[in-house]
Amino acid sequence: MKILIDLDCYFVSAERTINPDLIGKCVAVGGRNDKHIFSTTKTQQSISLSNSGAFVPSIMLDTPSRSNHFVDPDGKVRGILTTCSYEARAKGVKTPMPIAQALQLCPELIILPPTFKLYHKLSQELKSFLEERIPVLEQFSIDEFFGDLSGWIADDEVESFIHHLKIEIMETFNLPLSIGAAPSKWTAKLATSLAKPFGTKVIWPHEHYDTVKDIPIEKFPGIGRKLQEKFHAVQFHTLKDIIHAKSYFESLTPSMKTLWHRVNGTDNEAVKVYKERQSIGVSRTFDAVVSRLEIRRRLSILSRHLSFTVFRTEVNPTSFSLYIRYELQAKAKGHVKTQRRFSEQLLRSEILRLFNEIDNMPTYHIISISLSVGSFSHQTKQGLDMFALHDDQKSVALSKGTQQMKEKYGVDILRWGLEIENNSED
Secondary structure, three states: OEEEEEEOOHHHHHHHHHOHHHOOOOEEEEEOOHHHHOOOOOOOEEEOOOOOOOOOOOEEEOOOOOOOOOEOOOOOEOOEEEEEOHHHHOOOOOOOOEHHHHHHHOOOOEEEOOOHHHHHHHHHHHHHHHHOOOOEEEEEEOOEEEEEOOOOOOHHHHHHHHHHHHHHHHHHHOOOEEEEEEOOHHHHHHHHHHHOOOOEEEOOHHHHHHHHOOOEHHHOOOOOHHHHHHHHHOOOOEHHHHHOOHHHHHOOOHHHHHHHHHHHOOOOOOOOOOOOOOEEEEEEEEEEEOOHHHHHHHHHHHHHHHHHHHHHHOOOEEEEEEEEEEHHHOEEEEEEEOOOOOOHHHHHHHHHHHHHHHOOOOOOOEEEEEEEEEEEHHHHOOOOOOOOHHHHHHHHHHHHHHHHHHHHHOOOOOOOHHHHHOOOOO
16 A cells, blocks of 8 residues: 655644644744845855655745734735645635735734745654655655555555554654555545545545545646646546546547546556656746846846755756746746756856747736756766867856855855846835
């Protein structure tokens, strides 16, 4: 049997481990982060690569812990919630929800800025704890872990095992969690969602269809908004509609066939003990900005922070990607492949060039930018451009020299001129 361990409202639960007064109260974690990384004052960057998996950020900025951190000097409440307690959910609060709306529903809501160092620390400690009890463990996200109990725990003992594991984790870490079990990874993940909060659930093969048949398709992991629209157009609304449409999925792409097997509980996907990081990225969402000079300044800042992380990880990315979200749900994205040796100057110049290419709505306000690098040369085994080697060696040497200064004095000790030419936040 496979299991999925999911920490309940993790960020709030983590905050409660250091402040027990928050227990039983309406609490949420959220706010804004753009002003800290884009400000002209120094920021403190933390890097964590010990936790792998989806939705595990590697670049974190310390957020000043102060009351009303989500209120601007003009008194306007801004930002969104990333996690909220079950007490808050009972008042109608949910994520992602604007903080202003959440406070209208629940005026007593306590809103904390995120403490990413704490979240990574607890996640890593829990991972080490689980590795001693589960021989095959995969970290799926910062607060989710798959485990394979086959050959370790007999099927008729699984229910007792996950119940006692849940209690042991709570007693050791003060972190409430839910655990689901099933022969399939994705059915186990679905079982965990049915077990919340602080519960356990086993879905046996003979129970699979009756358990999942009436669940809306959007509740199944991996079915996002676009797939929902596609499936609704062909009258697929619940999981039984997908299960009964095997021939339809067999006529589609391999990924759609895989999805059918996941929904049907017959995917047989293995729990992966280790998954090497395929990319490194940084993104920020902010109040709408129309000034392209300000956007270029922010891209330069994010490039600097991302470059700092790349050099810390000692990889050589050969692909750079940029993703932009505009107002009115418009989007733009682009990527470039290179065989050059990585440097901060190369990343910054390519990202700014990509922005000039893909910004096809220059009068639209921009609300989010995301940068990422991948296709690491040690993974792709591709050679580097020998014609650019001499110039690249100079750029790499310069980047390594500035990296040493940043390691000692902070990532903001050296900045590009563009970053201080326009320090407007709007």
